[in-house]
Amino acid sequence: MKYAILCALLVSASMGISACNKAESPDKVQADVAKATTEAAENNAKADDARKQAEAKAAEDLAKEKADAAANAADKSVAAVADAAVAETEGATKVALAKCEALQGDAQKQCKDAANAHLQTVKDRAKAAKSQ
Numbered sequence: 001m002k003y004a005i006l007c008a009l010l011v012s013a014s015m016g017i018s019a020c021n022k023a024e025s026p027d028k029v030q031a032d033v034a035k036a037t038t039e040a041a042e043n044n045a046k047a048d049d050a051r052k053q054a055e056a057k058a059a060e061d062l063a064k065e066k067a068d069a070a071a072n073a074a075d076k077s078v079a080a081v082a083d084a085a086v087a088e089t090e091g092a093t094k095v096a097l098a099k100c101e102a103l104q105g106d107a108q109k110q111c112k113d114a115a116n117a118h119l120q121t122v123k124d125r126a127k128a129a130k131s132q
Helices: 002-020 026-100 105-131
Strands: none
Touching: 026 105
16 A cells, blocks of 8 residues: 555656646747757857868968978088088198198198188188078
8 A cells, every 4th residue: 555655656746747847839949949050050160260270270380390391401401511512622622732742832832822721711601501
């Protein structure tokens, strides 16, 4: 008997709760659906704009990084070429100075000065190329 009363109470309580969830009018439902649809479209548009801005920023950053890397590589290449030119000229200067030893007096001095001047010119040009 207690079980039957308990079941009856539970059934009546659940019917009372379900009675609170009554159906809305079709006009209200349509207005709610329209509002939700509009809000969803606005949120999607905002998210799409944010995505496009993020993609544009990422593309801009990537382009800048590529340009910086290319400039850095070019700088290293110029420096390597300049260093190679100096090394080559130093070797040629040693050979020229050795050949100058065969000369005497002013001719020897002029020969050595010319060889050293050429080496200094190459070093100055290399330094200028590296600093640009």
